[in-house]
Amino acid sequence: MRRGRTEAAPQRARPSIQEMKDLAQRALETAVAQGASYADVRALRVRQRYLSTKNGEVAQVRESESFGLGVRVIAGGAWGFASTDRLTPEGLDAVAARAVEIAQASALAKKSDVQLAPEEKFVDEWEAPCQIDPFSVPVSRCLDLLLKVDAELRKVQGVTLAECQMDFRRQEQWFVSSLGSAIRQVKTQTGAGFVATSFAGNEIQRRSYPNSFGGQYQTKGYELVEELDLVGHAPQIAEEAVALHSAPQCPAGVRDIILGSSQVGLQIHESIGHPIELDRVLGTEANFAGMSFLTLDQLGSLKYASEIVSVVADATPSHGPGLGTFAYDDEGVPGQRTPIIQNGLFVGYLTSRETAAAIGKPRSNGAMRAEGWNRIPLIRMTNVSLEPGRGTLDALIADTDDAIYMETNRSWSIDDRRYNFQFGTEIGWEIKHGKKARMVKNPSYGGITTEFWNSCDAICGPEEWTLWGTPNCGKGQPMQTMGTGHGASPARFRRVKVGVAYGS
Amino acid sequence: MTMMLTRQRAKEIFDKVIKYSTAEETEAYITSTASALTRFANNTIHQNVAEEETALSVRAVVEHRTARASTNRLDEPSIRQTCEAALALARLQPPNPDLLPLPHPQTYGSVDRYYPETAELTPKARAETVLSVLQRAEKDQLTAAGVYSSGAVATALFNSRGLEAFHEETISEFSVTMLGPTSSGWAKQTSPFHLELNTAALAERAARKALEGGSPRDLPPDKYTVILEPSAVLDLLGFLFFDFGGLAVHEGRSCLTGRVDEKVFGDNIFVRDDVFHPLQSGPPFDGEGMPRRRVNLVEQGVVKNLVYARSTAKKMGKEPTGHGFPLPNEYGEAPLNIVMEGGRATLDDMIRSTPRGLLVTRFWYIREVDPYQKILTGMTRDGLFWIEEGKIQHGVKNLRFNQSVIEMLRQVEMMGPPQRTAGEESFEMVVPAMKVREFNFSSATKY
Numbered sequence: 001m002r003r004g005r006t007e008a009a010p011q012r013a014r015p016s017i018q019e020m021k022d023l024a025q026r027a028l029e030t031a032v033a034q035g036a037s038y039a040d041v042r043a044l045r046v047r048q049r050y051l052s053t054k055n056g057e058v059a060q061v062r063e064s065e066s067f068g069l070g071v072r073v074i075a076g077g078a079w080g081f082a083s084t085d086r087l088t089p090e091g092l093d094a095v096a097a098r099a100v101e102i103a104q105a106s107a108l109a110k111k112s113d114v115q116l117a118p119e120e121k122f123v124d125e126w127e128a129p130c131q132i133d134p135f136s137v138p139v140s141r142c143l144d145l146l147l148k149v150d151a152e153l154r155k156v157q158g159v160t161l162a163e164c165q166m167d168f169r170r171q172e173q174w175f176v177s178s179l180g181s182a183i184r185q186v187k188t189q190t191g192a193g194f195v196a197t198s199f200a201g202n203e204i205q206r207r208s209y210p211n212s213f214g215g216q217y218q219t220k221g222y223e224l225v226e227e228l229d230l231v232g233h234a235p236q237i238a239e240e241a242v243a244l245h246s247a248p249q250c251p252a253g254v255r256d257i258i259l260g261s262s263q264v265g266l267q268i269h270e271s272i273g274h275p276i277e278l279d280r281v282l283g284t285e286a287n288f289a290g291m292s293f294l295t296l297d298q299l300g301s302l303k304y305a306s307e308i309v310s311v312v313a314d315a316t317p318s319h320g321p322g323l324g325t326f327a328y329d330d331e332g333v334p335g336q337r338t339p340i341i342q343n344g345l346f347v348g349y350l351t352s353r354e355t356a357a358a359i360g361k362p363r364s365n366g367a368m369r370a371e372g373w374n375r376i377p378l379i380r381m382t383n384v385s386l387e388p389g390r391g392t393l394d395a396l397i398a399d400t401d402d403a404i405y406m407e408t409n410r411s412w413s414i415d416d417r418r419y420n421f422q423f424g425t426e427i428g429w430e431i432k433h434g435k436k437a438r439m440v441k442n443p444s445y446g447g448i449t450t451e452f453w454n455s456c457d458a459i460c461g462p463e464e465w466t467l468w469g470t471p472n473c474g475k476g477q478p479m480q481t482m483g484t485g486h487g488a489s490p491a492r493f494r495r496v497k498v499g500v501a502y503g504s
Numbered sequence: 505m506t507m508m509l510t511r512q513r514a515k516e517i518f519d520k521v522i523k524y525s526t527a528e529e530t531e532a533y534i535t536s537t538a539s540a541l542t543r544f545a546n547n548t549i550h551q552n553v554a555e556e557e558t559a560l561s562v563r564a565v566v567e568h569r570t571a572r573a574s575t576n577r578l579d580e581p582s583i584r585q586t587c588e589a590a591l592a593l594a595r596l597q598p599p600n601p602d603l604l605p606l607p608h609p610q611t612y613g614s615v616d617r618y619y620p621e622t623a624e625l626t627p628k629a630r631a632e633t634v635l636s637v638l639q640r641a642e643k644d645q646l647t648a649a650g651v652y653s654s655g656a657v658a659t660a661l662f663n664s665r666g667l668e669a670f671h672e673e674t675i676s677e678f679s680v681t682m683l684g685p686t687s688s689g690w691a692k693q694t695s696p697f698h699l700e701l702n703t704a705a706l707a708e709r710a711a712r713k714a715l716e717g718g719s720p721r722d723l724p725p726d727k728y729t730v731i732l733e734p735s736a737v738l739d740l741l742g743f744l745f746f747d748f749g750g751l752a753v754h755e756g757r758s759c760l761t762g763r764v765d766e767k768v769f770g771d772n773i774f775v776r777d778d779v780f781h782p783l784q785s786g787p788p789f790d791g792e793g794m795p796r797r798r799v800n801l802v803e804q805g806v807v808k809n810l811v812y813a814r815s816t817a818k819k820m821g822k823e824p825t826g827h828g829f830p831l832p833n834e835y836g837e838a839p840l841n842i843v844m845e846g847g848r849a850t851l852d853d854m855i856r857s858t859p860r861g862l863l864v865t866r867f868w869y870i871r872e873v874d875p876y877q878k879i880l881t882g883m884t885r886d887g888l889f890w891i892e893e894g895k896i897q898h899g900v901k902n903l904r905f906n907q908s909v910i911e912m913l914r915q916v917e918m919m920g921p922p923q924r925t926a927g928e929e930s931f932e933m934v935v936p937a938m939k940v941r942e943f944n945f946s947s948a949t950k951y
Contacts, residue, residue, distance in 0.1 A: 052834060055755075058597045059834040063589055064574035068557065080627075081553040085576045098554055105542070105627035106549040109635045139596040147598075160756045163834065199756030204875040284545040286649035287681040287690075288928065290868070290885075293950075374555040411871040413904075415883040420904055420949035422881050424873050442874065446904070446947060477651045477679075478541055478553070500946055501873040501881060501906050 015067065015087075017172075017184065020045065023087055024176045027071050030096035032178055036073035036103070038116065039096075040177035042330060043069040044373040049135060052165040053146040056154065059163070061139060068373035071099040077113030078106035083374040117356035117364050119333055121180040126327035129317070130188040130221035134168035137222045142166050145230065146194075152234035153196045158242035161197035166190075166225060167214065167471075181332040189323065189483065190224040191217035191471055194234065196241040205244035205441065207237045207426050211262045212409050217469030217483060220321040240427055243439060250404065250428050250443040252499025257445055258396060258492045260407035261460075263425055264386060265468035265486035271449040272304075272311055273381040273484065275418035276340055276348065277367075278355040280379075289475050290416025293449070294346065296359060302346040305453035308389060311341040313350055315366060315382035322485020323469040324382035326369075331377060333366035340384065344454070350379050371480035378476050383467065385487030389459030393490045396458055403431040404498060406443045411501070414449075422446035424501050444501035452493060460489035509536030509558055511670040514660035517560055517578060522664060524584040527564035527591045529606045531663040531792075533830060534560050538623070539655025539675065542630040547638045547648055549631060563831060564590035565606065568599035570832055604815055606663045612788045612795050613780055617673035617696040623656040625676070625698055630654065633678075637707040641682055646714055648707070650680035654698050661793045671787030677926065678703050681886060682714040686951070687899050689713025690866055690886035692735065694926040696785060713865060713887035717899030722948065723890065725903055729861035729917075730943040731854045731891070734925040736864045737938050740909050741842070742930020743872055743880055748777075748801055749827070750816040751836025759878045759910065760807055769805040769913035772847075776800045777811060777827070777839035783924040783934045784841045791830030799825050801839060805914075813837040846936025847919035854918050854939040856894040861939075863889040863896060867905075870929045878910045882929075883949065903945040915941045 015023070024043040031039040045067045052059040069092070070083035080103025084095040146164040153162035169189040176182045193215015195208045210216045210228055218224050259267065275292040279285055294302070305311075312319075315326055315335030326335050331353050340348045349359075350367035368377035397405065411424040428443035429436045467487045474481055514534045521532045540554035560583065561574040571593035575586045630652045641648035658672040676698035682689045690713070691706040732740075744759075752758035760768070779788050779796040788796050792814060799809050812820065813828025816836050827837040855863065865887030873879040881904065888900045920937035 054834050057600050057602075058569075058832075060832045061571040061593045061597055062573065062832070063571075063593060064561075065586075066557075066559070066574075066576050068576065078549065079552055081551070083553075083555045085557045085559075102540070102552045102554060102627045105631040106552040108628070108631040109544065109549040109638060111546075111548045139593055143597050197757060199761060199876075202762070202876055204757060206875075282546070283647065283649065283683070284550050286545055286647075286683060286688075287543075287651060287679055374557065376551060376553055411873045411881065413869040413871045413881045413883065415902060415904070415949045416868050416885050417949075417951060419951070420883065420902075420947060422904060422906075422947075424881075444873065448950070477543055477551075478539075478555075478653070497947075501879065503906075503946065 021174045021182065023069060023092060024174045027069055027092045027096045028176050028178065030093050031071050031073050031099055034097050034100040036075045036100055038074040038178055039071065040175065040332065041069060041071050042370065042373060043174045045172045046372060047135065047170045049168045051139065051142050051146065053143065053150050054163050055161060056150055058143055066372065070373045071096050072376055073099045073103050074114050075100045075103035076107030078103050078110045079114060080106055081376045114354060115357045116353040117361060119179060119353060122328065122332060123182050125184040127186040128188060128219050128325065129321065132222035134188065134190050134222040135170065149194050149230045149234050152231060153194065153238045156235065156238035156242060158198050158200065159196045159238050160199045164194040165214065166192045175328065175330065175332055177332050183328050183332060185327060187219055188221055189217060189219050190221055191215055192225045192228055192230065194230060196238040198241045198245060200245050203245060205241050207241040208408055209233045209237045211468065212426065214471055217323055217471045218321045218467065219323055219325050244427060244441045247439040247441040249502065250440040250499050252503045254495050255498045256400065256403035256492065256494050257496050257498060258400065258403055258405045258431065258490055261464060261466050261488045261490050262468050263406060263409055264488035264491050266409050266412060268311065268384055268386055268486045268488060269470050269484060270412060270414045271418055271421055272340065273384040276350050277379045278349040278351045281349065282355055282358060288477050293417045293419045298346055300347060303344055303454065304341050304346040304450055305344045306456045307344045308459055309341055309344050309453055309456050310387040311384060312387065313338045313340050313382050313384045319383050320467040322383035322467045323471065323483030324485040329366040329368045330370045331364065331368040333364045336365045338365045350381065352379050355379065369482060371482060375480045378480065380482045381484040383485030383487060386459065388462040388465040388489045390461045393460050393464050396460055396490060396492060397431055397436060398434040400431045400492060401433060404440065404443060405429045405431055405436065419449050421449060422500055442502055445496050445498045446500040447496055452496065455494045455496060456491055457494055458492040464489040508538060508556065509534065509658040509660065511660065514670060518662040520580060520583045521562055521587055525564065525587040527566045529565040529664050531563040531606055532560060534660040536658040537655065539653060540627060541651055541653035542627065542634055543651050544634050544638065545649035547641055549634060552627060560586060562586050562590045564594045566591060566594050568601055568603045569594040569597050570603055572832065602815060604818065606665050607667055607792055607794060607814065609666045609668065610793060610795050612669060615780060615788050617785060619674045619697040622654050622674035622676050622698045625654040633703050637680060637703060640707045640711060644711060644715060646711055647683040648680060651677060653677045659787055661789065663793065667793045669789040669793045673785060676701055678706055680707050680710045682710040684714040684718050686719050687714050687717035688886045689717065692926045694932060717887055717889060720899035720901045723900045723903065725945040725947050727942040727944050729858055729939065729941050731851065731858065731861060731863045732938045732940060733865055734923055734935050734937050735866045735927045737935045738925045738933050739867050739870055739927040739929040740880060741933065741935060743870065744878060744909050745842055746838045748810050748839050749835065749837045750810045750812040750820050750822065753810055754816065754820055759876050764807050764810065766807060767805045768807050768910060769802060770916055771805050772916055773802050773805045773913050774845035775802040776843050777841050778843045779841040781841065781843050781934060785932065786841060790826045790828045792828050794824050794826040794828060796826035799839065811837050811839045840931055842933040844922055844935045846922040849918040849920050851920065851937055855891055855896060858891045859893060861891045862900065863891055866927060873906060877908050879906055879908045881906045901951055902949045904947045905944060906946045907944045912940055912943065917941055
């Protein structure tokens with residue numbers, strides 16, 4: 001690239017597509033030659049850019065690139081995995097041999113040989129739709145936009161901290177396996193959002209748009225930023241952050257509630273998405289992430305939710321540009337649409353090839369994903385989404401006599417079997433006689449997962465449905481962070497305990 | 505496995521950075537990791553992984569602007585392109601008049617945290633240790649799950665004013681959950697030296713908790729006296745100490761805004777940040793290469809000092825304490841080598857002195873409910889026991905708490921000796937076990 005004041009994104013040294021595949025293939029062949037009965041290799045290049053502003057100034061401008069390769073094997077009937085960024089012939093041979101050596105160590109403590117559900121061979125390429133490459137958008141243009149939002153936020157008296165951000169990630173991956181599969185996938189992910197904080201007296205209040213903890217994230221390009229209209233939403237969000245100080249405390253007691261769609265999305269994530277992970281159910285996450293109340297005997301018999309509730313786990317591109325959208329998972333299994341809850345009945349788990357075999361399923365439903373080249377795939381949520389119901393949010397409010405409407409998550413916590421939960425939101429309003437009445441601050445609610453979902457009596461329609469992205473889902477040891485998708489509309493729940501976080 | 509990054513190798517990489525960087529000032533942050541983790545569940549090793557990586561991060565400063573670019577490709581063209589990317593990104597932003605020039609060379613206190621035996625621990629050795637833990641589980645028909653990890657990390661920070669900082673340390677961790685039909689127990693330890701991990705004792709402790717906590721009973725949520733084991737203390741306090749950053753107070757996002765020099769906690773609370781403490785870990789320099797100083801944060805319940813990165817110190821008229829994060833960042837700084845004074849009470853002393861109360865092994869899924877009152881919520885996990893008349897009586901089904909951690913530190917009745925403690929929700933610290941009155945539980949779960 002040219003030196004000096006350029007607006008173009010710098011071009012970086014990068015291996016070619018063919019070079020990446022050749023590296024992966026060499027590591028695969030070495031692993032098999034070393035004694036692996038099954039092997040798969042993922043070679044990845046990940047590029048990230050993060051931009052943020054704070055109180056009128058640029059806070060962070062950073063970019064990173066990571067390239068490496070991970071070898072996963074079964075040898076001696078047990079699992080081994082090794083990864084490296086040393087992409088020389090010696091580095092590749094060493095990492096493949098280490099993966100096999102590790103598997104042989106695992107075999108010292110095996111009870112039985114690892115069994116995988118059958119899978120077909122795929123030779124394919126897939127690129128997630130991306131209209132505007134976010135790395136091609138000049139950094140100065142991105143910062144100008146964030147600073148414009150920042151200025152709008154700080155125009156409102158009482159806003160003490162304005163924070164805005166954009167986050168871009170592109171991942172290019174080759175997957176090759178000893179089944180003969182060779183799959184190339186390219187995904188671009190964009191995130192953006194802002195937070196207004198107001199400190200006054202002895203209270204900190206915050207409002208975020210379009211969601212808390214980084215904003216909205218999807219598998220698409222810079223077009224997401226344009227769709228969000230960050231500048232247009234800034235004044236109202238800033239005013240709400242300040243107004244919360246003078247709003248009354250959310251009342252405590254048993255009340256009907258309506259949740260905004262992003263909060264329904266997080267409720268799905270924590271109290272449906274995690275408990276349906278079959279590895280948790282089978283105990284392999286017991287030391288860290290925990291287990292699940294959805295024991296195998298519940299499948300097909302548990303009334304998880306009321307009859308109007310249907311939930312799918314859908315990785316297919318037709319579901320939309322979610323963070324859980326892909327063509328193949330990181331075991332080479334095609335992305336699928338799996339019913340999870342059908343009219344209230346619990347009907348499906350998320351599986352890997354190994355866990356599918358363990359419960360006698362003929363095939364995995366393709367939920368294995370790894371954070372990067374240095375991690376093994378784990379069962380992760382794809383897009384676990386609530387099917388839309390009918391009508392607008394305004395119509396739902398008009399149909400509600402006495403309730404509290406809660407919007408935008410502030411805190412979230414759930415037990416290690418995903419049963420007892422408590423959520424707080426940034427803001428709430430009382431609903432009285434079909435109308436949004438006064439604002440309340442510090443709303444919170446809690447309950448037991450199945451009791452809560454069985455109390456759902458209204459879900460808004462497709463016009464209110466948003467495919468939310470949760471970019472920060474943690475699981476595994478070593479820890480992996482993964483993005484998951486959750487389509488949701490606002491929904492009403494009857495007789496829920498509210499105000500639980502502040503009651504004493 | 506062997507350590508890949510030496511001071512010499514880091515210097516060679518930095519020399520190339522300097523060769524190619526045309527920024528006014530340049531900083532290079534080079535990190536290297538070689539680690540492995542053996543994971544077990546259902547009394548078998550089900551995951552077993554290893555990784556190695558060396559990454560270069562270049563920060564360019566030009567005309568009061570700064571930006572960072574990183575890569576793990578260390579060939580000359582990649583280093584050159586990373587330098588150019590950092591400079592180009594810096595130039596694409598408006599100037600920040602408050603941006604400081606890079607620091608001059610510094611001197612650092614010494615810490616010795618590298619054990620070659622731990623860096624080179626083999627998968628076979630880890631598997632054999634795990635196997636003995638699985639045998640302990642099976643002796644009592646328990647199911648074990650956990651991790652045994654080992655490895656090494658090296659960090660080098662160089663800048664164009666001649667600053668040079670290098671730190672290497674080994675890491676090891678053992679964590680075990682023992683599951684019975686209706687109960688579970690947990691124990692965890694970390695150390696730079698894996699032979700300090702008492703894996704057999706940890707397995708025994710987790711097994712005893714699982715066995716003694718069987719058939720847990722319901723307990724109505726209420727305010728109870730609690731005895732918090734060190735891991736439970738740690739995971740709560742992890743949500744407090746980021747508020748001791750100067751910038752967090754300056755910007756009004758800390759619960760200590762307006763409370764510095766005030767008595768915020770009880771008389772018996774003393775906390776300092778001390779990277780040189782023998783039970784602490786990490787490098788003796790911060791993200792800009794400033795030497796970490798010992799800082800007394802809380803004395804007799806009074807918030808005495810905050811920590812300051814260079815730019816925060818300038819803003820607030822203080823001296824930098826060496827607690828800054830790598831630049832650029834939004835957060836400023838935080839004390840990450842917390843040492844809390846304790847007392848002399850053993851857990852048994854605390855239990856014996858308790859007419860009615862609960863023993864808490866650990867907490868789980870802790871989140872902040874209110875940032876200024878510092879109310880946290882979360883669940884108990886893997887060993888909650890009812891105490892009556894100075895004795896443990898039986899296991900209790902897990903409870904949810906909503907408790908201000910500030911209030912909690914005004915209600916500490918007894919403390920044990922501080923120890924190196926690991927949890928799952930916080931960075932590691934040196935903290936004691938505590939007996940606390942009127943800890944607020946708000947609901948129960950069903951197991």
